[in-house]
Amino acid sequence: MFVTVTLSLLEGFLGTIKLFALTLLLSLPLGLILSFGSMEKLGVIRYPIRFLIWVIRGTPLMLQLLVIYYGPGIFFGVNIWGGSPSGRFTAALVAFVINYSCYFSEIFRGGIQSIPVGQYEAGQVLGMTKKQIFFKVVLLQVIKRIVPPMSNEIITLVKDTSLARVIAVYEIIWNGQAFIKSSGIIWPLFYTGAFYLIFSGLLTLLFGYIEKKLSYFR
Amino acid sequence: MPILEVKDIHKSFDSEVILKGISFSMDAGESVSIIGSSGSGKTTLLRCLNFLETPDEGTITVQGEQIFDAHAPALKPEEIRERRLHFGLVFQQFNLFPQYTALENVCLAPKITSEKPDIKQIEETGRKLLDQMGLSDRMNNYPHQLSGGQQQRVAIARALALKPDILCFDEPTSALDPELTGEVLKVIRGLAEQKTTMIIVTHEMSFARDVSDKVIFMDGGVIVEQGAPDDVINNPKEERTRQFLAGYSGIRK
Ligand SMILES: Nc1ncnc2c1ncn2[C@@H]1O[C@H](COP(=O)(O)OP(=O)(O)OP(=O)(O)O)[C@@H](O)[C@H]1O
Ligand SMILES: [Mg+2]
Numbered sequence: 001m002f003v004t005v006t007l008s009l010l011e012g013f014l015g016t017i018k019l020f021a022l023t024l025l026l027s028l029p030l031g032l033i034l035s036f037g038s039m040e041k042l043g044v045i046r047y048p049i050r051f052l053i054w055v056i057r058g059t060p061l062m063l064q065l066l067v068i069y070y071g072p073g074i075f076f077g078v079n080i081w082g083g084s085p086s087g088r089f090t091a092a093l094v095a096f097v098i099n100y101s102c103y104f105s106e107i108f109r110g111g112i113q114s115i116p117v118g119q120y121e122a123g124q125v126l127g128m129t130k131k132q133i134f135f136k137v138v139l140l141q142v143i144k145r146i147v148p149p150m151s152n153e154i155i156t157l158v159k160d161t162s163l164a165r166v167i168a169v170y171e172i173i174w175n176g177q178a179f180i181k182s183s184g185i186i187w188p189l190f191y192t193g194a195f196y197l198i199f200s201g202l203l204t205l206l207f208g209y210i211e212k213k214l215s216y217f218r
Numbered sequence: 219m220p221i222l223e224v225k226d227i228h229k230s231f232d233s234e235v236i237l238k239g240i241s242f243s244m245d246a247g248e249s250v251s252i253i254g255s256s257g258s259g260k261t262t263l264l265r266c267l268n269f270l271e272t273p274d275e276g277t278i279t280v281q282g283e284q285i286f287d288a289h290a291p292a293l294k295p296e297e298i299r300e301r302r303l304h305f306g307l308v309f310q311q312f313n314l315f316p317q318y319t320a321l322e323n324v325c326l327a328p329k330i331t332s333e334k335p336d337i338k339q340i341e342e343t344g345r346k347l348l349d350q351m352g353l354s355d356r357m358n359n360y361p362h363q364l365s366g367g368q369q370q371r372v373a374i375a376r377a378l379a380l381k382p383d384i385l386c387f388d389e390p391t392s393a394l395d396p397e398l399t400g401e402v403l404k405v406i407r408g409l410a411e412q413k414t415t416m417i418i419v420t421h422e423m424s425f426a427r428d429v430s431d432k433v434i435f436m437d438g439g440v441i442v443e444q445g446a447p448d449d450v451i452n453n454p455k456e457e458r459t460r461q462f463l464a465g466y467s468g469i470r471k
Binding site: 116118119121122123124125126127128129130132136137140141144216217218 | 268269270295299300302303305306307309311313314315316317318326327330331360361362376377380
């Protein structure tokens with residue numbers, strides 16, 4: 001039984017990891033774009049983006065999942081996601097990417113705005129272009145500053161993936177819970193915790209390593 | 219022909235007029251010191267020369283080439299980049315790049331801004347400059363491993379690496395502990411002896427008097443008095459200059 005449960009949970013965990021990895025892959029660049037938008041001088045760009053960030057950060061992710069999955073069907077009469085598992089997965093991914101882009105964008109904005117203006121001015125008087133200043137001078141300093149908040153947020157993401165089951169996306173908790181019905185046992189559900197712990201433990205080690213790598217400067 | 223000719227520079231922030239018509243000129247190889255009380259617009263003037271601020275009025279001419287005219291159409295970013303390289307700027311707060319070593323700080327801009335960088339040549343020049351700053355044993359240290367005085371000397375080498383026609387200093391020793399100002403002033407003095415063209419904003423009156431060929435006293439956004447250091451600092455003509463200098467004891471030897 002233990003082996004069967006472990007295999008089933010591993011399979012569910014694959015879904016968890018897939019959602020986690022794709023969310024990360026898409027929301028990091030999108031978050032960067034949003035952060036630039038939220039710092040834009042032009043109000044027509046800045047205000048809508050700040051509004052979006054406010055809405056997304058001000059409402060529960062679970063609600064956002066439901067709105068994104070059921071919203072189109074309710075408001076426009078078409079379920080654009082379809083009822084298949086892959087359709088539900090896509091809907092969950094979209095909700096996660098929107099949610100995490102907004103959180104990441106705030107972290108990026110904080111990091112970028114914490115760089116003293118003197119760094120930019122030093123680059124300017126040395127004849128560097130805006131792009132060179134960002135990539136050669138500012139970026140690594142920003143990365144160093146955002147590693148701790150990013151590592152928090154990313155570990156939260158690992159655990160947040162479990163919310164996807166409100167729209168029946170298969171992930172590890174879903175699989176763990178299935179054993180209650182099929183075999184009348186509850187321990188597989190508790191056992192899922194071990195998978196989360198191991199994975200977030202690995203991430204903690206990774207971020208610790210990055211932090212250490214970047215400790216050569218202040 | 220003067221190396222630098224500044225004519226009638228005006229600059230306001232919001233509705234507050236900070237520079238009210240600054241004009242001066244200097245020859246190649248000269249060091250000019252700018253003195254004046256806090257808020258008189260000295261930093262703003264240096265920032266205008268380095269294209270960190272855009273004057274509302276006036277012209278800047280370097281070696282006969284007018285590089286800025288407030289009435290001309292706005293300059294494109296690449297024009298600004300090219301023209302500001304006539305000047306170098308050493309900041310009060312050094313502004314070194316923390317993730318690069320002393321040598322990397324000096325070499326970064328020459329490496330990434332030239333079309334076909336000769337890396338070996340650039341590093342050679344960088345080492346020579348740091349050596350000249352008395353930092354031959356600190357080339358591979360990161361800024362946080364250096365004292366303020368050492369950091370400022372790296373910043374001077376970094377500015378020199380781009381071979382500016384005119385090197386500007388904005389109170390280069392004001393952020394330093396008193397016991398560290400000497401090493402930085404010594405380096406600047408050395409540059410003056412080598413006939414580096416420099417504009418130095420400073421509160422170090424005896425240094426200004428000893429090192430510079432000309433002293434400019436600014437107050438309230440105008441140049442009140444300019445001339446030979448002995449005249450301006452030891453025998454000021456204007457009452458405002460006298461009042462300002464009275465705040466500095468022990469400079470009249
Ligand atoms: N970006 C800005 N926006 C608004 N006001 C500014 C700005 N930069 C400078 N000022 C104002 O301009 C005035 C002159 O400033 P500046 O820094 O040029 O003086 P300074 O002579 O360098 O003084 P200090 O000796 O204290 O360095 C000050 O009153 C300052 O508040
Ligand atoms: Mg100043």
